[in-house]
Amino acid sequence: MSPASNLVRRAVLAAGFVFLYAPIVILAVMSFNASRLVSVWGGFSTKWYAALLENELLIQSARISFAAAALSASIATLLGLLAAVSLSRFGSFRSRLLFFGAVHAPLVLPEVVLGLALLSCFVALGVGRGFTTLVIGHVTLTMCFTTVALLAALRGCDPTLEEAAMDLGATPARAFALVALPQIMPALASAFLLAFTISLDDFVIASFATGPGATTLPMRIYSQVRLGVSPQINAISTLLLGLVAIALGLSALAMRRAKR
Amino acid sequence: MSAPLLSVQGATKAFGATVALDDVSLHVGAGEFFALLGPSGCGKTTLMRCIAGFETPDSGRLTLRGEDLAGVPPHKRPVNMMFQSYALFPHLDVFENVAFGLRRKGEAKEAIEARVGELLEMTQLAPFGARRINELSGGQRQRVALARALAPRPALLLLDEPLGALDRKLREETQFQLKEIQRKTQTSFVIVTHDQDEALALADRIAVMRAGRVEQIAPPLDLYENPATRFVAGFVGETNFVEGVVARRDGPVLQTSFARLPRATCALPEGARATLSIRPERIEVARDGAGIPGRVEDFVFRGEYTLLRVRVSPEIVLRVGAYDGRYQIGDEVKLTIGPEAGVLFAEEA
Amino acid sequence: MRARPLTLGQRLTLAAPYLWIAAFFLAPMLLIAKISLSHSVLARPPYEPRFLPTDSLSDWWAKAQTLTFDNYRALVSDSLYFDAYVSSLAIAGVATLVTLVVAYPFALAMARSPRAWRPFLIGLAAAPFWTSFLIRVYAWIALLKDEGLINNALMALGLIDAPIQMFATNGAVVVGIVYSYLPFMLLPIYAALEGQDAGLREAAADLGASPVDVFLRVTLPLSREGVIAGALLVFIPAVGEFVIPDLLGGSDTLMIGRILWNDFFANHDWPAASAAAIALVTILLVPLVLWERARLHEGQERR
Numbered sequence: 001m002s003p004a005s006n007l008v009r010r011a012v013l014a015a016g017f018v019f020l021y022a023p024i025v026i027l028a029v030m031s032f033n034a035s036r037l038v039s040v041w042g043g044f045s046t047k048w049y050a051a052l053l054e055n056e057l058l059i060q061s062a063r064i065s066f067a068a069a070a071l072s073a074s075i076a077t078l079l080g081l082l083a084a085v086s087l088s089r090f091g092s093f094r095s096r097l098l099f100f101g102a103v104h105a106p107l108v109l110p111e112v113v114l115g116l117a118l119l120s121c122f123v124a125l126g127v128g129r130g131f132t133t134l135v136i137g138h139v140t141l142t143m144c145f146t147t148v149a150l151l152a153a154l155r156g157c158d159p160t161l162e163e164a165a166m167d168l169g170a171t172p173a174r175a176f177a178l179v180a181l182p183q184i185m186p187a188l189a190s191a192f193l194l195a196f197t198i199s200l201d202d203f204v205i206a207s208f209a210t211g212p213g214a215t216t217l218p219m220r221i222y223s224q225v226r227l228g229v230s231p232q233i234n235a236i237s238t239l240l241l242g243l244v245a246i247a248l249g250l251s252a253l254a255m256r257r258a259k260r
Numbered sequence: 261m262s263a264p265l266l267s268v269q270g271a272t273k274a275f276g277a278t279v280a281l282d283d284v285s286l287h288v289g290a291g292e293f294f295a296l297l298g299p300s301g302c303g304k305t306t307l308m309r310c311i312a313g314f315e316t317p318d319s320g321r322l323t324l325r326g327e328d329l330a331g332v333p334p335h336k337r338p339v340n341m342m343f344q345s346y347a348l349f350p351h352l353d354v355f356e357n358v359a360f361g362l363r364r365k366g367e368a369k370e371a372i373e374a375r376v377g378e379l380l381e382m383t384q385l386a387p388f389g390a391r392r393i394n395e396l397s398g399g400q401r402q403r404v405a406l407a408r409a410l411a412p413r414p415a416l417l418l419l420d421e422p423l424g425a426l427d428r429k430l431r432e433e434t435q436f437q438l439k440e441i442q443r444k445t446q447t448s449f450v451i452v453t454h455d456q457d458e459a460l461a462l463a464d465r466i467a468v469m470r471a472g473r474v475e476q477i478a479p480p481l482d483l484y485e486n487p488a489t490r491f492v493a494g495f496v497g498e499t500n501f502v503e504g505v506v507a508r509r510d511g512p513v514l515q516t517s518f519a520r521l522p523r524a525t526c527a528l529p530e531g532a533r534a535t536l537s538i539r540p541e542r543i544e545v546a547r548d549g550a551g552i553p554g555r556v557e558d559f560v561f562r563g564e565y566t567l568l569r570v571r572v573s574p575e576i577v578l579r580v581g582a583y584d585g586r587y588q589i590g591d592e593v594k595l596t597i598g599p600e601a602g603v604l605f606a607e608e609a
Numbered sequence: 610m611r612a613r614p615l616t617l618g619q620r621l622t623l624a625a626p627y628l629w630i631a632a633f634f635l636a637p638m639l640l641i642a643k644i645s646l647s648h649s650v651l652a653r654p655p656y657e658p659r660f661l662p663t664d665s666l667s668d669w670w671a672k673a674q675t676l677t678f679d680n681y682r683a684l685v686s687d688s689l690y691f692d693a694y695v696s697s698l699a700i701a702g703v704a705t706l707v708t709l710v711v712a713y714p715f716a717l718a719m720a721r722s723p724r725a726w727r728p729f730l731i732g733l734a735a736a737p738f739w740t741s742f743l744i745r746v747y748a749w750i751a752l753l754k755d756e757g758l759i760n761n762a763l764m765a766l767g768l769i770d771a772p773i774q775m776f777a778t779n780g781a782v783v784v785g786i787v788y789s790y791l792p793f794m795l796l797p798i799y800a801a802l803e804g805q806d807a808g809l810r811e812a813a814a815d816l817g818a819s820p821v822d823v824f825l826r827v828t829l830p831l832s833r834e835g836v837i838a839g840a841l842l843v844f845i846p847a848v849g850e851f852v853i854p855d856l857l858g859g860s861d862t863l864m865i866g867r868i869l870w871n872d873f874f875a876n877h878d879w880p881a882a883s884a885a886a887i888a889l890v891t892i893l894l895v896p897l898v899l900w901e902r903a904r905l906h907e908g909q910e911r912r
Contacts (some may be wrong), residue, residue, distance in 0.1 A: 005820075009718045013730070016715035020737055020791065023748035026758060030751060037756075083626035090623070093615050099623075102630045108897065110849020112866045113886040116873055117637035120644055120883070123654045140633045143626070173618060201741045204851055218743050225743070225856060229751050237744040244740045252732065314811055334814040335822075341815045347808035351830045360826075361816030412817060 024241060031234035048235035058220055058236065065200055065217040068131065072138035073195035079139065080146025080191060085176070087147075088154040106144040114141060115208030122209070129211030137209030138202060142195035149194060153187030154180065186258075193247075263326070265290045265448050266311065266416055271320035273306055280306040281317065282472035288416070288450055293442050295463035296452045299495070303472040304452045308418050311450070312341045324415065335364070340414035344421040346405040348393045354380070354404050355389040361412035379407040382441060399430050406438075410445060419451040423458060435461050456496045460484065468492050490605045493537035500543075500578050502536040503607075514604065518573040519552045524599040528606055538602035540567060541581035543595055551594030554578070556587050570595060645883035646676040655877050680884035690885060693863040694892070700779055700854075700864060701847035704786035705794075708843050709836065711787060712794035716835075717828075720802035731799060738792040746785050746856050753781050753857065777859035785853040790846070794839035801835025802828070841900060845893050865889055 031049075035042025052058060083103050087096070106114055118137050122129055157180050165175035203218040210216060217236075224233050264287035273281040280303045288294045296304040309315040311322060313334035322329040329337065340361065349357050358379055362372045380386045383403040393401065402422065409417055422438065423431045439462060442449050453459050459466045460480045467477045468491075476488040487493035494501070504516035512526035514536055521536065528534055544551075545568065554570040557577060568580045568587055572595065580595060587593070615623065647656040658672035684690045719730045737745060752758050753776040760772040775781055805828065813823045851866035858864070865885060872882035 009721055012714045012718040013722070016711075016718070017733065019711070019788075020734065023752060023788070024737065024740070024745065027744070027748040027751065079626045079629055082622050083630075086619070086623040086626070090615060090619050093619075093623075099627060099630070102635055103626070106634065108845050108893065110846065110866060110886075110889060110893070112849055112851050112869050113641075113890055114634075114637075116869065116882060116886050117641045118633065119873075120640050120654070120879065121633070121637035124640060124659075136633055139629070143629070147626075197739055201743065203743055218741070221743055221747075222852075225747050225750070229747075229754070233747065237741070237747065240744060241740050245736075248732075248736055248739060312811075312815055314814075334811070335817045335819055337815075339815075341812070343808050343812055345806065345808050347806060347812035349809060349812075349827060349831075351833075360813065360818070364817035364819075364822060408812075408816065 027234055028238040028241060031231065031238040033231065033234075036231055048231040049239075051232055052235050052239075055232065057215075058217070058232075061215050061217045061220040064131065064134075064214050068134050068138060068214075068216065069196045069199040072135045072142060072199045073192050075135070075139045076143040076146045076195040077150075077188060077192045079143045080150050080195075081188065083143070083147045084150035084154050087151055089172075089176070103144055103147050106141060107148065111141070111202075111204040115205045118205070119208040129209065131210070131214040134206060134210040134214050134216070137205045138195075138199040141202065141205050142198050145198060146191040146195050149191040150184065150187055153184040157183050190251075193251075197244075263290075264288060265292075265325060266450070267321075267323045268307070268311075269321045269323075271307065271310060271317040271322065273303075273310065273315060273317045279472045281310070281320075284320070284469075284472070284474055286467050286474060286477055288448055290448055291446050293439070293449045293462060293464045294451070295459040295466045296450065296469060297456060297459040297466050297496070298454065298469035300454055301471075302469040304454075304469050305420065307469075308341070308420060308450065308452050311416070312339055312418055313337050338415040339418060340409040340412060340416075341418040342405045342409040342420065342422055344424060346401050346425075348401060348404055348408070350393050352393075353389065354385060354391050354393070354396070357393065357404055358407045358411050360408060365412060375411060376407075379411055382444070383407045383437075398425055398427075399434070402426060402434065403437075406441070410441070410447065414447065416448045416450060419449060421453055421455075422451060424453075424455075431458075438462060460496070466496075468495060470495075487537065487603055490535055490537065493603060493605070497539060498579065499537045499539050502538060502576075502578075504534060504536065506530060506532045506534050506604075518576055519597075521597050522599045523604060526604055528604065533607040535605050535607060536597075536602045537605065538578075538597055539581075540579045541565070541583075542601040543578060543580045543597055545570070545580050545582050546594050546596070547585070547591075549594055551596045554593050554595055556589055556591040556593060558589060559587055568593075641883040642887055643676075644879055645680055645887050646678065647880045648675075648677060648679065649878050649880050654879065656879050680880050681888065683881065684884055684888055689863075690865075690868065693865045693868045694888075696779075696863045697848050697865040698892075700782055700862075701786070701844050701850070704783045704790075704847050705840050705844040707783060708787045708790055708794045709840060712791055712798055712839065713836075716795050716798040716802055719799055720805075727803065731796075734795055734799075735792050742789060743852065745789055746853055749781070749785055749788065749857060750776065753784070776857065777862075779858065779862055781857040782854050782862055782864070785857040786843070786847045786850065789853065790843040793842035797838040797842065798832060798835040801832040805831050837900060841896060844896070848893060849889055 032044050032046065033040075033042055034045035034047065083099075086093075087100060087103070090096075115137070118133075118140065119129075122133050127133060161179050161183075162172075162175045165179045166172060170178060201218060203216075203222055206216045206219055210219070221233055221236065224230050266288040268284055268286050271281050271284045272279075282303075284303070284307060296307060298304045306315060310317050311329075313329070313332060316330075324337070324339065349360065352360070355376055358376045359372050362375055367375075376389075377386070380389055383406060385400065385403055385407060388396065388400060393404070396404065402425065406419075406422070409419075419438075423434055426434060435458065438449075451459070451462060460483075463480060465477060465479050466483055468475045468483065470491050476483060476492045478486075478488075483492065483496050487496060490501070493499050502514070502516055502521070504514040504521070506526060506528045507513045507515050507520075508526070508530045512523040512528075514521040514523060514526075514534060516536075552572055554572040556568050557571050558569040559582075560567045565581045565583045566587065568582050569577050570580050570593060571577050578595065644656050647658060649655055650657045658675050660669055660672060664672070684694075715734070719727060719734065722730055750757070754760070755772040755774060755776065757776065759775065760769070763769045764772070775784075809827050809831070810823050813827045814820075818826060849866045850864060851870055854862045854864040854867050855870075858867075869882050869885050869889075872878045872885065
């Protein structure tokens with residue numbers, strides 16, 4: 001590659017990453033700003049983080065969000081695995097197309113529409129909204145993502161390995177459990193994390209599906225954000241960003257170690 | 261030979277610590293069919309990529325028709341290449357693939373249609389102009405790649421393992437087509453290959469390369485009959501290497517562990533350690549009479565001859581081509597190595 | 610392919626995800642399709658008619674007679690809805706184009722980087738996707754406001770005298786969409802570019818194509834699939850977007866997601882909102898079906 005095009009390539013990369021990261025970094029820096037104003041640097045301070053600790057409502061909603069994310073991601077990963085197994089191993093069964101379409105539809109469906117549909121359904125059935133309906137909503141939203149991820153992983157598995165296991169006397173179910181499952185373990189983990197992240201992050205579906213007792217963290221953040229920039233929100237955002245950064249860093253390390 | 265079309269002088273190229281080209285010099289004449297032959301990693305592909313302009317030699321000079329190629333980008337060189345992977349454009353049909361180079365030259369529509377038609381005819385692809393690349397067989401793709409590279413009338417055509425992806429039978433057929441097309445178009449072809457049969461069958465002259473150096477440049481027959489180095493002898497064609505010591509008292513002789521082999525000519529001094537390269541078909545084999553005694557260990561039927569593995573001593577097995585007679589495992593035979601047969605090399609330091 | 614009956618074990622495996630999808634996706638979608646044909650009343654749930662299991666068959670028949678397409682007629686005749694659809698499509702369309710313009714050179718630069726660097730670069734580019742969407746949109750408020758960082762910086766440099774209004778405009782919504790959905794465009798284009806055989810570009814150069822020609826005639830056409838996939842992945846969710854126009858847009862920013870939200874929560878006009886939702890889904894299905902058909906068509910042609 002010529003030096004000139006090399007230079008252009010680096011400049012484009014730099015510009016792209018600045019665009020991606022500058023807003024996040026600025027947000028994080030501002031969370032340590034002693035001044036309440038965005039535009040004035042009032043010195044370094046951790047007082048907004050201290051204020052967070054006293055914000056009972058925020059802490060309560062964070063608890064609810066993490067619980068809902070853990071529960072819904074577990075269910076969605078399990079259902080996604082069953083759906084992916086059905087789609088990749090059962091050949092073309094009747095109503096496969098309907099199932100395939102329905103499993104993938106929430107991927108492209110605007111969240112507002114899915115939320116509206118779920119809420120109408122809960123009201124029509126007379127179900128009181130709260131933590132349970134929140135989890136149901138998030139499972140429905142995230143299970144299409146887990147299905148897609150696991151389907152890709154299962155299709156990537158060499159089918160002859162399972163055939164070999166069956167040839168050696170394993171039933172199809174045992175062959176799957178002993179041969180395919182260990183191979184897709186990393187995909188299972190990343191499907192769970194994806195579902196967890198989406199659930200933790202979701203605002204739209206939660207607004208439709210949850211009730212007064214179970215306000216999630218994004219909903220709490222949203223109601224404050226609508227009032228404008230707030231240093232406390234900067235602080236909680238930075239905490240969440242830091243959490244994700246640590247998780248990504250750890251998974252990258254784990255992957256590098258696994259490669260070796 | 262007239263003034264060389266392509267001239268490479270002292271080309272050297274290293275990738276980090278690996279030396280891909282080490283002071284390579286060669287010339288290719290106009291209308292010549294030239295082959296770069298060598299095992300993988302010998303630098304032949306690097307040399308070809310330097311000629312095409314995809315790599316720049318660290319030092320040395322490349323000239324085409326006397327003009328220095330340094331600093332001329334690939335798209336401005338009158339050199340076209342047929343890629344090993346063919347590198348056919350999957351988003352274009354056969355016609356547009358062949359027309360690609362002509363369109364870049366900005367030729368008139370009628371001229372392009374005429375030239376593409378001519379090439380599709382020559383490569384027996386005329387009915388396939390509208391096909392997509394992934395609708396073609398391997399042999400058809402190979403011919404599209406050839407037609408595409410020839411279309412802009414290059415002064416020099418580079419062919420990177422052009423027959424490598426074809427099966428055996430198709431390969432032989434295609435060799436003849438390639439030779440015929442080269443004769444018809446009067447274009448200089450430089451073919452890169454690791455397959456000695458291919459180089460011997462196609463080329464007017466062959467450069468054998470090893471570890472970035474040129475070992476020998478010669479026409480196929482010379483290369484086969486008079487290899488310049490032990491490496492060339494071993495790489496081109498099948499051979500036996502027999503080690504021994506030179507004795508000169510009563511005419512030159514190679515004293516080996518199993519026989520005394522008289523030599524017609526020998527430039528090596530008394531007591532020099534040497535290796536004789538002797539082709540299987542140059543060893544005469546008989547049921548009885550004089551000669552080196554041996555026992556048939558194994559045989560492979562090769563059609564026009566049978567290749568025998570004959571043990572002549574506990575450590576040494578010679579491969580021998582037998583053109584008549586049926587041999588069984590365990591047969592006692594007598595071998596003769598004539599004083600003219602084979603080439604003697606000094607032991608490499 | 611012929612369908613074949615499943616074994617009992619297979620049926621049991623399939624049952625759980627199938628029932629879940631049927632109960633919490635298919636049934637709700639059918640329900641809002643039905644609500645979209647109802648009319649609004651002040652009750653809970655706020656629509657009529659309701660088909661109850663205790664009703665007799667004749668009751669159901671009588672109720673079915675009252676279903677109406679009025680809500681769909683209103684979508685076309687009511688300029689609020691119509692304008693919201695047009696402006697949603699326009700904003701999403703512009704945002705998709707801008708995302709493409711930003712993402713393509715970025716993806717190209719990554720795909721042309723040394724092989725050893727590529728996983729790191731693509732990981733770095735995709736990492737923000739794992740962070741909260743809400744926070745990423747929120748981060749732009751501090752940048753775009755009148756007293757925000759961009760205006761302050763421009764004024765400090767003396768480039769402008771008074772703040773430019775960026776926050777609460779359609780432009781801000783476009784920026785928000787571009788920023789939030791960049792990975793969806795970046796990844797498929799990167800995948801298409803990274804998978805390209807470098808030999809094709811060399812072959813084009815060898816045949817006399819200048820670097821610009823190589824890009825226009827080889828690199829760009831061969832990345833078409835990635836561009837189309839990326840554009841759909843950005844355009845489709847952007848049309849129905851609620852959070853970005855609500856946070857970054859002005860009070861006059863009309864987007865269908867926002868109208869739906871208001872109809873549902875503020876106006877309690879469920880039938881109108883349902884009709885708007887069904888219409889939205891239908892509109893979004895059009896490009897998907899066209900794309901799928903084009904792919905099928907191409908697949909057949911190649912066979």
